[in-house]
């Protein structure tokens with residue numbers, strides 16, 4: 699296993715971490731940052747507490763929650779799932795605000811799709827925390843920029859859940875804000891499931 703050491707950009711503490719996780723958590727000040735060729739960037743994040751009644755091995759999985767502005771260009775998609783979600787959030791006629799969840803861990807396509815659709819159609823409610831309570835984190839494999847590029851893919855996936863509407867999909871999606879959300883999960887024979 700390869701370990702690298704970086705310095706926390708917020709408090710200066712040394713952080714030792716496995717190289718496969720793009721997100722560096724400082725044990726001293728609790729901030730998370732990632733690094734690219736422009737240097738360190740602090741990442742806003744939230745942690746959801748696990749359901750105390752959930753059995754099995756718990757772990758935290760990272761998701762990018764993208765607050766999106768969403769507009770429909772074509773009236774033909776009014777029956778689509780995206781339109782329904784966006785109008786629920788802001789009540790507009792042709793669009794509105796929408797949270798799109800992009801799984802940030804390395805996942806197979808089926809699990810990625812299942813989690814993205816489940817969370818985007820039904821965003822979890824939880825008391826926000828900033829600490830992990832000693833529960834292990836799954837490494838983040840998808841960075842913020844990559845997640846923003848995937849927002850459209852998730853939108854199209856959502857729309858494809860309702861057959862027959864995809865060919866009429868004509869919309870505009872703009873990501874306004876990205877936040878890293880750590881959700882508690884448990885391992886099951888059919889893959890990871892939410893443990894909120």
Ligand SMILES: [Zn+2]
Pocket residue numbers: 706707708709710711724725726727728729
């Ligand atoms: Zn720090």
